Each structure stands twice: as C-alpha cells, then as structure tokens.
Amino acid sequence: MxxxxxxxxxxxxxxxxxxxxxxxxxxxxxxxxxxxxxxxxxxxxxxxxxxxxxxxxxxxxxxxxxxxxxxxxxxxxxxxxxxxxxxxxxxxxxxxxxxxxxxxxxxxxxxxxxxxxxxxxxxxxxxxxxxxxxxxxxxxxxxxxxxxxxxxxxxxxxxxxxxxxxxxxLESRLAYRQVLIDYLAGYKDKLSADSRERLDKNPLRVLDSKDPADKEIVQSAPQFPDYLxxxxxxxxxxxxxxxxxxxxxxxxxxxxxxxxxxxxxxxxxxxxxxxxxxxxxxxxxxxxxxxxxxxxxxxxxxxxxxxxxxxxxxLGDLPPQSRPVAVIPVGEAEDAVAQKLVHRLRYNGFAVDIGYSGNMGKRMKRANKVNAVVALIIGEDEMKNGSVTVRQLDSGEQSTVALAEVEARLDLYR
RNA sequence: GCGGGUGUAGCUCAGUUGGUUAGAGCACCUGGUUGUGGUCCAGGGGGCCGUGGGUUCGAGUCCCAUCACUCGCCCCA
Structure with missing residues (x-):
C-alpha cells in the first residue's frame, strides 16, 4: 500500500x-x-x-x-x-x-x-x-x-x-415564511438544536428535518400550498x-x-x-x-x-466493449511487416492491438487478454506467400488470407 | 464540524487465549509448449501487518494517539 x-x-x-x-x-x-x-x-x-x-x-x-x-x-x-x-x-x-x-x-x-x-x-x-x-x-x-x-x-x-x-x-414565500416562523417559535424549546439554528437561517429547512421530535412538530405546521x-x-x-x-x-x-x-x-x-x-x-x-x-x-x-x-x-452492466484485432509476428523477421499491417488496419478503421515484446505464445496470451476477436499471425510461411493466418479466437478456426485482402475478410469487425 | 466501523501481498480476505520462518484465493512472472491463447500441471516473485508511541521475556494480535478509508449526522447532486 x-x-x-x-x-x-x-x-x-x-x-x-x-x-x-x-x-x-x-x-x-x-x-x-x-x-x-x-x-x-x-x-x-x-x-x-x-x-x-x-x-x-x-x-x-x-x-x-x-x-x-x-x-x-x-x-x-x-x-x-x-x-x-x-x-x-x-x-x-x-x-x-x-x-x-x-x-x-x-x-x-x-x-x-x-x-x-x-x-x-x-x-x-x-x-x-x-x-x-x-x-x-x-x-x-x-x-x-x-x-x-x-x-x-x-x-x-x-x-x-x-x-x-x-x-x-416572492410574495407567497415571504408570507409563508413568516407564518412558519411564528408557528415554530412556539415550539422553540422542543426543536432539535439543528432545527433551532435552521429557524434563524433558513426556516423552510425545518420542514424536512429527520429528527423525530421535529417531524412531529412539523406535521401540524402550516402547509406551504395553503399560502400560495x-x-x-x-x-x-x-x-x-x-x-x-x-x-x-x-x-x-x-x-x-x-x-x-x-x-x-x-x-x-x-x-x-x-x-x-x-x-x-x-x-x-x-x-x-x-x-x-x-x-x-x-x-x-x-x-x-x-x-x-x-x-x-x-447504472447496470456496461455495454460490451468492441473487440480489437490482434496482429502477431512469429519472430523478429516478421516484425516490420506486422507493424505496417497494424498501421494500415488502423487507418482503415480497425481497432488493432500488437504486443511490444515476447514470443508467439506470449503474444497470443496478450491477444486473449485484450479480448481480441481474431489474431492475424505472420510467420515465415506467410511472408513467403504474401499472406496472413487469420485465427478466430473464440472458435480456434483458422485460415489463410492474402495480405491485400485482410480488410475485406475482417470487414465484419471494423 | 460531530458520531460509529475498518486498516495484513496489486485485489478480496484468513490469521486461535499475545508465542518461533505471516497465510489463502485471484492477479503477476517462469517452465511444461523455440508457429498457437483461453483450460490444466509444476515452480517463482512479491508484506516497515496504515503510522508513531506504550505494555510485555515476546505484539499482526492488547492500550493510547494519529492518519486514511468507510457508513451515518449536518448539508447537498
């Protein structure tokens, strides 16, 4: 602490x-x-x-x-x-x-x-x-x-x-105020200390006192609506x-x-x-x-x-937050391509998360933690083919998509 | 400003009539798994026990003070 x-x-x-x-x-x-x-x-x-x-x-x-x-x-x-x-x-x-x-x-x-x-x-x-x-x-x-x-x-x-x-x-309020003061003054000894003070400062306040004795006195007090x-x-x-x-x-x-x-x-x-x-x-x-x-x-x-x-x-439960797309380079060799993809996707309207360090397992863990909806995995094979592996994180299904077609494929999550 | 309750790990909390190295769950880190997360298993790091004083051979535990949080009074959204 x-x-x-x-x-x-x-x-x-x-x-x-x-x-x-x-x-x-x-x-x-x-x-x-x-x-x-x-x-x-x-x-x-x-x-x-x-x-x-x-x-x-x-x-x-x-x-x-x-x-x-x-x-x-x-x-x-x-x-x-x-x-x-x-x-x-x-x-x-x-x-x-x-x-x-x-x-x-x-x-x-x-x-x-x-x-x-x-x-x-x-x-x-x-x-x-x-x-x-x-x-x-x-x-x-x-x-x-x-x-x-x-x-x-x-x-x-x-x-x-x-x-x-x-x-x-103003006219009604002053009239009622005076009537109320006159009434309460008769009970001054029985009022709570707080209410005696209110009587001087803001007599209307006595009306909503929580003190039981005050409440009883207030009950038979003149009513505001009668003096409007x-x-x-x-x-x-x-x-x-x-x-x-x-x-x-x-x-x-x-x-x-x-x-x-x-x-x-x-x-x-x-x-x-x-x-x-x-x-x-x-x-x-x-x-x-x-x-x-x-x-x-x-x-x-x-x-x-x-x-x-x-x-x-x-408020009740908050509405669920939108889920990001996670980009996951398998190794350092894929890092530059991954960074470019992240930037491109962000400019095209996606919320994108990418880990700052760690191996693939760590990054997958992070993707899970930020509640990502899909992971875009880029490794040696993908680099060769100009593709990415799209893994649905809820179902675990994955497929290969050409790098140029990622936005179209993810349109649902924009 | 006035009264009550509570302060132990990042969080939620246990801790016996005062007795040796202060615990759990969650979270975190590492490994099982050098291209696959969630589940599981194994291990690990983390504590001026709010702070100061007192009593005692010995205090997380008892006493006093203080600070913070919290609930209520007053008042207000």
Missing part, C-alpha cells in the same frame, strides 16, 4: 468507472441536443463573489464548503461548487439577454469541501441543463421532461421518483398539467425546499432509495430572480443538475 494517496474526497477515474461517467455524459449530450440545448463550458473557477452573492450568505455551501483561494494578484477565486451561477454569470458577461430564450447544458467537475461519504465527494461531477428567458410553466415542463428523459435513457428511471413542490413567488397566492397556484397547476399531459409521474412533497436562496416557484428532486443517505440524484428548480440579483436584466430561469457519480452507481 502506497502512502501517496489522492487528496481526500478526490478519486482517480479509470477503466469501468470512467466508462460509466462517459456513458452518462454522452447519452445526456445526445438527448439534450434533441431538446435544442447547446453545450456550455464555463470556467471551473470564478470570482468568489459569483457564488457568494448568489447562493446566499447563510447556506452551508457558502459558509463552509467552498474551495476559495487568493490569487497572486490578490483576487479571491473559488472552485465552482455548482453550475448555475457560472452560467448566469456567462449570460451577463456575454450580453446574451437579447438572445433569449437560451438553452444550455453542461457537464464537468464541481468542488465542495464536505466530509466524503457514499455518493458524495469533494471533487464530483455534474451534468446540468439551464433554460433562460422562459417565464411560463412550459419552460418548467420541458426542463423536467429532459431530466426524465435522460434517466429513462440510462435505464434507471424505475429506481427513481420525481418529487415536486412550489416555493411560490393565486398567481403562484396557477403557475404550479400549469406545470403539473403539462407534466401529466406527457405522462410524467410525480409526487407532491410540501416539505421539499431548497438550500439555495435563488429558487422560486417550482422545486423538484428525482430521488432513489438505492444509494443510502444520498438519495437525491437530480434536483433543480426555477430561479427567476437570480440573474437580476447578479446585476443583469430581469430574466427568468429554470434548470437542474444531476450527480454523475450517483447516476453511475445506479
């Missing part, structure tokens, strides 16, 4: 792990394209204020989870803890307000300084989608449909439930009707709230019970106030992000 380890909460991605990540990313890119979303790659670090101002001063992400550094020039920069703020910043920086509606998708690493556990790392990866400039429920419906689609495409939708809630517009004003109710109904029309099933969760301040109206989470404590696989919501809050023009927005590690853990 080596003492050189990756930094806590970071991991090397290789072999099947990275194939799972790539599978998630490539399927997502393909589906997102069908919905008209184009890719955006914002910087992995931003000026600290991009996150600090937008996520809210009291959220855990800002108060204790950001990787923040001072540059040599004395600026404070932060490794991005999530994707939306960067996209919103780009929207403002690039002056995109004249081009709405805009649809972006992204994928890449995010960084949060949390205690690692199952499905949670300090460097992790997200895929996400953002729809800017669509203030109506159609936007919510499309964005959720995209999320639902990618989960289905990955074959994991059966393990996942969509939960939804409305946080209402007419406009907010209509909006939420529009989203629900739109999803129902597409046969996208969802569950209403009045306790579902958001840790990040810029959300309004629709909040949703796709969750699973297959991942232990980290059940949220994909989550998002509407953030109509964000861009204005960052100094841009009033612009509606809705989006989501999903944890690639979490999605990858739910």
């Amino acid at each position: 080596s003492t050189l380890q990756p930094v806590r909460g970071t991991h090397d991605l290789m072999f099947d792990d990275i194939r799972r990540h790539r599978l998630v990313q490539s399927k997502f890119a393909a589906i997102a394209a069908r919905y008209g979303y184009s890719e955006i790659a914002t910087p992995i670090f931003e000026a600290t204020e991009v996150f600090a101002r937008t996520l809210g001063d009291t959220t855990d992400i800002v108060t204790k989870e950001m990787y923040t550094f001072d540059t040599k020039g004395g600026e404070s920069v932060t490794l991005r803890p999530e994707g939306t703020a960067g996209v919103a910043r780009a929207f403002i920086s690039e002056g995109l307000s004249q081009q709405v509606p805009l649809k972006f998708f992204y994928s890449g690493p995010m960084f949060r300084h949390e205690r690692p556990q199952k499905g949670r790392q300090r460097q992790f990866h997200q895929i996400g989608a953002e729809l800017l400039g669509v203030p109506t429920p159609q936007g919510d419906v499309e964005v959720i449909a995209l999320a639902d689609h990618i989960l289905k495409e990955l074959g994991i939708a059966g393990k996942i439930t969509l939960e939804m809630n409305s946080l209402g517009d 004003n007419q406009a907010s109710q209509d909006f939420f109904k529009g989203v629900q009707d739109g999803l129902s029309a597409l046969s996208i099933h969802f569950k209403l969760s009045p306790a579902l709230v958001r840790g990040i301040d810029y959300y309004s109206h629709t909040a949703f989470e796709f969750t699973t019970d297959a991942l232990g404590a980290q059940g949220t696989v994909l989550a998002g919501g509407r953030y109509d106030g964000l861009i204005k809050q960052m100094g841009g023009p009033q612009t509606a927005g809705i989006g989501w992000a999903a944890g690639v590690e979490r999605l990858a853990m739910l």
